[in-house]
Amino acid sequence: MPTPPITVRGLLLDMDGTLVNSDAVVARVWRGWAVEHGLDPEEVLRVAHGRQGHVTMATLLPDRPMERNIAENRVLLAAENADTEGIVPVPGAPAFLAALQDLPHALVTSAPPDLASARMVAAGLRMPQVRITAADVSASKPDPEGFLKGAAELGFPAADCAVFEDSAAGIAAGLAAGMPVVGIGPRAAEHGPTVHVPDLEHVRVTPLSDGRLRLTFTD
Template identity: 85%
Template structure:
């Protein structure tokens, strides 16, 4: 967190924790799963943020057959998709998405297409036209594949795209992709993003004449 602003051409947006506050649902689903397995719910939640479910299971239950993780994750994913109680937009997200409507941007999420659609709709947020979901990659965050694919879809080099993320896995993925990372929310600072804002109300977005976008953290904030 050494620069007050970032200037880029493309914007790559995580969903959960960055645009959508889904913490209540994530906690309900994963605490329940952890209790069934006799695991520490806090530790499971720490691992779960920003990752595909089967990788969370593989991390906290090492050595368990992956086919079991895949099967259990399908069941949990169905529960998560159906459970939208308590889902709200992150402060500033509606105005931010309105501000970037005509700028190059993409959603890059570890969620499935169905889960992403359900949560964006529950939060009342516009779904970006370009999306990279769990079905579009072979490796989940913290692997940089999703962000690199998003940059390629936008048509820009990785270094000319900014990642918006909240989780350890997501921030690590963005940095591994060679991209500046704007950390959003309370979980982000400890993972050393390039820039940090408490929410999207604390980010100023300035389209420049050459087509680039300047992103600046502010005290009061405005998208």
């Protein structure tokens, strides 16, 4: 059966894994950190996607002082900012963002502002005018704070916004905010999004006469 459309007023877009494929950089940086700390790199990567770095560290090494996690995360962020090799747009992302140019949408990312800018530039993507980054929230995904703030910035109730996400943490955050979640890519499929598509080439956004946005999906 065809996937039913979703009708909302605003769109909230994750960055890494949703608009930007930064997996190569994330793997290089976090695999190195995992080896340094005697952890399984695959388990570290599973936890790291979608979360702020210091939260990933706290999840994996719960007995460490948070001050140490924050200090180490600064080092990793510097490495990630400097490493843009292999960063590309997710298939369909350039056309998808172009279609949203004059429609209500916001970036909601766990990356800090400098890293978000560096990765969007590296992928050749337009930065949305409205954005919520790690600097704007007190709690990382899977906490819904970022998406709730994104909806508020757009001027809509949470239930009138749809989230686009790829990670377990991000999907959980969107659902906790009371929003339908469009899961993007293979990583999203196993985490229970409202709708799942392979990439952004399989999503169409149609503005309606009453100002709402209709999202339709192809397999």
